[in-house]
Amino acid sequence: MKISKYSQASALWLDYQKALTGYILSRVKDTDASNEIMQEVLMKIYSACCSDREIQKLDSWLFQIANHAIVDYWRRQKKFTDEIPEPSQEEENQVWRELAEYVEPLINLLPEKYARPLYLSDIEGVKQADIAEQLNLGLSAAKSRIQRAREMLQKEIQTCCTMETDASGNVIGFSVKESCEPLQRHRKKIE
Incomplete structure (x- = not known):
């Protein structure tokens, strides 16, 4: 740019x-x-x-x-x-707690075929083999969808949030961009 x-x-x-x-x-x-x-x-x-x-x-x-x-x-x-x-451990934990509030709404922005396996895996902690069985997928297809969903989620985070990192790349803060309407609506709900 x-x-x-x-x-x-x-x-x-x-x-x-x-x-x-x-x-x-x-x-x-x-x-x-x-x-x-x-x-x-x-x-x-x-x-x-x-x-x-x-x-x-x-x-x-x-x-x-x-x-x-x-x-x-x-x-x-x-x-x-x-x-x-460097920020204290408590400050760092607070940033992650605040960011966690936005993960589920960001997952909901993904297409259903990717959102559901990712939600089961990363939010509910279901094993990938069980996800494959639940969604009538092969294990390899379930793993592939979860991996693809993680990549898509990362792009959504970059689109909707401004991440603050330290020199080592650790997240020390974030803010929701004004242009991201779904997260702006979610932010108003939780505030």
């Missing part, structure tokens, strides 16, 4: 602002510093505008910009060691 217009940069900023704010605040723990870093990130997004640079993975690119801005902040504060503070 190329950001060729300032309106694209603005739309991108609005889509990711909440997720980036949460990510930065989890690393800095200071609202004023977080706002300062957010401004740096915004300026870097705008500077990419019209640069003819192809951005392959937008999420990764944005969080990498944020991560570099955080490192720069800690260096300026002379508090940089070799690591940025």
Whole structure:
């Protein structure tokens, strides 16, 4: 993707602002510093505008910009060691609990022939051999559908959610994109 217009940069900023704010605040723990870093990130997004640079993975690119801005902040504060503070185990568990609230609605977005085997396997914990028998499928067909459903689910997650990851790729936060109406409706139900 190329950001060729300032309106694209603005739309991108609005889509990711909440997720980036949460990510930065989890690393800095200071609202004023977080706002300062957010401004740096915004300026870097705008500077990419019209640069003819192809951005392959937008999420990764944005969080990498944020991560570099955080490192720069800690260096300026002379508090940089070799690591940025990691979220606590409790914070990490909370993120996974919140994300789990959206898995079933995302599975429901899949075609039935994939959603049902995945739901039985990953939500209800039914063995694949039992799923094959229940759905009158061969074991290999059941395994194939479950694997395909997992891939489809991953795409739905990428379409509907903005995932925040640390340098190691661990999920540290997420937000539901405004453009994903099914999850927006679900979010309103659970709030």
